[in-house]
Amino acid sequence: MDSFQTADNKVHNLRRQVEATENQLRELKSQLQQAEQQAEESRNAHSAYLGGFPAEWIDETLQVLRQNEFPNTAQTIRQDHGFQQSPSAANVTKRRWPLDKDEYIRYGRQLIMPEIGLHGQLRLKNSKVLVVGCGGLGCPAAAYLAGAGVGTLGLIDGDTVEVSNLHRQIIHSTTKVGMTKVDSAYEYLAALNPSITYNRYPFHLSPDKALEIFEQYDLILDCTDHPTSRYLISDAAVLTGRPLVSASALKTEGQLIVLNNPPKPPGDLSGGPCYRCVFPTPPPADSVVSCGEGGIVGPVVGLMGVLQALEAIKVLTAKVQPIDQDPPKPTLLMFSAYNTPQFRSVRLRSRRKECAACSSQASITRQALTNGSLDYVAFCGAALPINVLPPQARVAAADFARLPQDGSNKLIDVRDETQYAICALRGSINVPWTGNADSWITRATQSGALAQDGRHYYIVCRLGNDSQLAAQAIMDRALLPILVKDIKGGFKAWREEVDPSWPDY
């Protein structure tokens, strides 16, 4: 009996053992399958990481892996790539995506451009750009850079907003006349894009401050309007190793150059040329014409400012160049509104071996800039105010207005035809100043303006400079035995002293 029962027990035990082992085997198989799946996903995640997974995304990756309960994989990635600390939950939530939610919406249209992409947008966000000059170039340039999401924008300008700026300096407005351009620009830009940082410098750039300011930025935009500032900005950009996007405009034409790009140290000939490489000697001061004197069509300067913003974005978001590819070739882009074709791009020279700023024998040093020994105004020269006539050959506008209107006087207006057509005094004769005494005398004689009829001659222009030269030209040749005078201060004085309604263009 006993032996029978013992045998039954043994069978029963063995069956339970088989059952248990089978359960265990099933469990093991299931575990194996899960482990294999884990290993596969871990391998994929790992190779994705090695295949250019941006560092900014590591938290994102870890978060996904945690949610899927693969702590070991997460740990492996972390250890393999030197991330020792486990990401805290708070940190992961904050940096779930590399850009903020609103930034995907705001920058979405440029973000989907392969030229920009997430990589480019992050670079813009981390970039600091300095806009020197908040005028016709700086206004559109700063607006587009703020719109594009450049992280920090610095704004330099020492001027205040004037009504005559508004046809082209489009981020200022009528209600801001009298405000500093920097504050006016800030108000517009902060409304356009409040999410970026703005630094305001409401003064003209000076050599002693240039390096200190430039060092806080990655890229500089020259939006100024005079050779003096153009040389200073270029020198400071070279000394601080910053690329420089430079543009200019006058009348119906514009020019654009990207300088010091790549921004190699002075002496490295593989760096991009600087302003002094292209223009080692400043132009004679009297050949420099400002927008106030020469005029400017609004969209022309606006276009050049927009192109500066574009070039800045291209430099900031440039992908790493393969080693075998040549660096960007320096070019000058010229725009001419009334010419065909309107655009022309020409190849420029590379760095000048003997350049005063960017060569190995550079004489322009950080010290020279900060201790004030470099005098940019003296270097470029200044057009002196014209004062060539003796006092008795000049008459105040108010005195001219009191002269008898009996036909004993003759008024020659030497402004150009366009200005003469805007406003002119009745009875005046228009003989535009030609820039040269001989040719003007020839022109005036041909037009009959210098006919000797015994009348007194008065000469007038816009501001009272050319009129002196014309009066002097007549006197020097002793063409007329009679009285010749220029009207001091021209039509500006006429408006102030005599006729307040005279157009103030």
Place this chain on the structure above:
Amino acid sequence: MTSPTIEIKTEFTGGLELLFSNQRKHKVSLPATDLNGQPANITFLIQWLCEHLMKDPRKDMFVLEGSVRPGILVLINDADWELEGEEKYELQAGDEIVFVSTLHGG
């Protein structure tokens, strides 16, 4: 016997056109060799333009000390003349030489 000439295109921009009858583009035909019998180069061209094409008496707005005044870029077939040998570049028929005055406004 007329001496051989060479035909090129010239253009003046950035305000320089004001010195050249307010006309930007000029086709010019100049002697193929200079007074010394050397092939016409940029130096010769500049001198020739001053004497024959430029009606404006303000020569110093274009030429200073025998070369173009500072602030003027010379472009030879869309390249900075410094890439082509500057003044010594020998003109070829059909060349396009552009004189650009730098702008400073902004």
